[in-house]
Amino acid sequence: EVVLTQSPGTLSLSPGERATLSCRASQSVSKSRLAWYQQKPGQAPRLLIYGASYRATAIPDRFSGSESGTDFTLTISRLEPEDFAVYYCQQYGGSPLTFGGGTKVEIK
Amino acid sequence: QVQLVESGGGVVQPGRSLRLSCAASEFTFSNYAMYWVRQAPGKGLEWVAVISFDGTNKYYADSVRGRFTISRDNSKNTLYLQMNSLRTDDTAVYYCARDIDYGDHLEGYFDYWGQGSQVTVSS
Numbered sequence: 001e002v003v004l005t006q007s008p009g010t011l012s013l014s015p016g017e018r019a020t021l022s023c024r025a026s027q028s029v030s031k032s033r034l035a036w037y038q039q040k041p042g043q044a045p046r047l048l049i050y051g052a053s054y055r056a057t058a059i060p061d062r063f064s065g066s067e068s069g070t071d072f073t074l075t076i077s078r079l080e081p082e083d084f085a086v087y088y089c090q091q092y093g094g095s096p097l098t099f100g101g102g103t104k105v106e107i108k
Numbered sequence: 109q110v111q112l113v114e115s116g117g118g119v120v121q122p123g124r125s126l127r128l129s130c131a132a133s134e135f136t137f138s139n140y141a142m143y144w145v146r147q148a149p150g151k152g153l154e155w156v157a158v159i160s161f162d163g164t165n166k167y168y169a170d171s172v173r174g175r176f177t178i179s180r181d182n183s184k185n186t187l188y189l190q191m192n193s194l195r196t197d198d199t200a201v202y203y204c205a206r207d208i209d210y211g212d213h214l215e216g217y218f219d220y221w222g223q224g225s226q227v228t229v230s231s
Contacts, residue, residue, distance in 0.1 A: 044221035092216030097155040
């Protein structure tokens with residue numbers, strides 16, 4: 001099973017700042033099959049990124065994803081008020097599908 | 109607009125059963141693999157089960173295998189999760205979700221989610 005470790009647990013930033021979220025896999029993720037989701041309180045997750053770096057439909061270009069080996073990064077270039085939420089990474093390259101523990105981006 | 113609407117959640121005692129439903133609309137349900145994903149209170153997301161577009165292939169997380177059964181009725185555009193021998197650690201919001209791809213390929217990530225159904229297992 002691929003274990004995904006997200007860091008930090010909480011990120012305290014101000015609107016307009018850059019957010020850098022990390023997701024480290026315990027082993028190689030097949031074919032860059034890693035997705036990122038955003039979840040706001042009381043809502044279902046929303047797909048942001050798939051294939052480690054491809055934005056999903058209608059996702060603003062301030063969201064970007066990258067990878068380096070088993071390390072994956074979600075970057076939000078300039079935080080908008082609506083971006084304060086919890087972010088999860090998920091790998092779909094192996095079975096079982098697994099999620100990271102999440103990073104909460106909160107207003108400083 | 110694609111819609112997934114879960115129902116059937118509630119409070120149940122340990123050892124009892126519950127069946128969740130997920131009604132799909134505004135897309136060709138029979139073309140897509142479907143999933144159940146759960147989220148325990150204050151916790152992260154956990155994949156529970158997947159069923160292929162035609163119902164022939166089903167896979168489960170180790171934590172629920174042998175107790176939960178995923179099924180679908182494509183004539184009714186509905187996904188189900190039969191949960192037996194429920195335990196307190198099954199307490200969670202249960203989401204149904206659609207695979208990003210259609211056909212017989214299980215891509216494994218999700219473009220549409222329902223709003224979730226709360227299941228509470230407590231004596």
